[in-house]
């Protein structure tokens with residue numbers, strides 16, 4: 001089935017189920033520039049995966065095995081958050097195991113392409129909901145783009161002030177998913193990403209409106225403070241939202257990149273080194289929040305060699321990657 005056929009089939013399965021038990025609401029309309037920015041992030045991951053299959057293998061196997069272990073013995077409704085290219089999510093196995101799988105991701109196009117690789121039969125068990133997990137990206141994008149339509153060449157100061165004003169009033173919202181319906185929720189490498197998309201989108205806009213200038217928003221200290229505050233808020237709300245959607249006996253899986261590392265490749269041996277200063281990807285308090293809300297019944301740490309060094313010389317090579325944490329969760333016994 002082609003990706004557009006999948007889109008049709010998924011939309012009609014959504015329409016069909018709306019008059020039954022599962023209430024559906026329409027996808028919000030995101031701005032085109034936001035969607036292009038989101039899609040290009042996933043295209044980069046896809047291209048890197050194609051170019052580095054061997055080097056991604058251990059991360060993918062680790063992640064898929066942990067997700068299957070967390071989901072072991074469960075059935076009913078499964079939610080996959082941030083499916084994207086599905087490189088580290090065992091979508092086929094989950095779709096076979098559960099009665100229904102809801103995919104939540106802001107990038108519908110990439111998710112449709114991923115789902116289209118399933119058999120026709122399994123595809124009918126999947127519903128894609130195109131949503132921003134934080135509820136902040138779209139309102140900011142719409143207001144910023146309206147502002148730029150009225151004044152396509154604002155001064156740097158006016159552009160920065162508008163961005164700062166919008167981020168200051170942004171509040172992380174919970175999505176319109178039913179409470180307590182899911183028996184399993186998988187969130188794989190999304191926690192640290194939720195607000196990175198907003199940052200990437202703002203840089204995309206800046207580049208579109210000031211094409212021949214070097215970036216200025218990125219070096220605005222107040223911008224950096226506000227965007228990381230918003231990211232902290234989204235990160236600590238993520239496990240709360242997952243708990244809200246899970247049923248009492250539900251289980252969950254959250255993995256996240258926790259730190260960017262440099263990778264020294266020498267005679268096919270890899271050495272993972274912390275950067276100086278350290279480049280943390282999540283606020284440690286967000287990880288603490290997960291164990292406040294859930295019983296973490298297994299926790300693992302591994303490295304994902306995401307950006308291998310170029311094969312241009314025989315000498316030692318330096319690439320980069322991430323330290324990743326994966327946590328298997330169950331609802332706290334009261």
Ligand SMILES: C[S@@+](CC[C@H](N)C(=O)[O-])C[C@H]1O[C@@H](n2cnc3c(N)ncnc32)[C@H](O)[C@@H]1O
Nearest residue numbers: 082084085086087088105106107132133189194
């Ligand atoms: C780094 S990728 C995760 C990798 C993915 N699990 C895979 O197996 O390919 C992050 C995914 O989360 C989605 N995402 C990031 N931030 C989001 C947000 N605020 N709302 C919804 N989806 C988001 C992205 O579109 C992307 O598909």
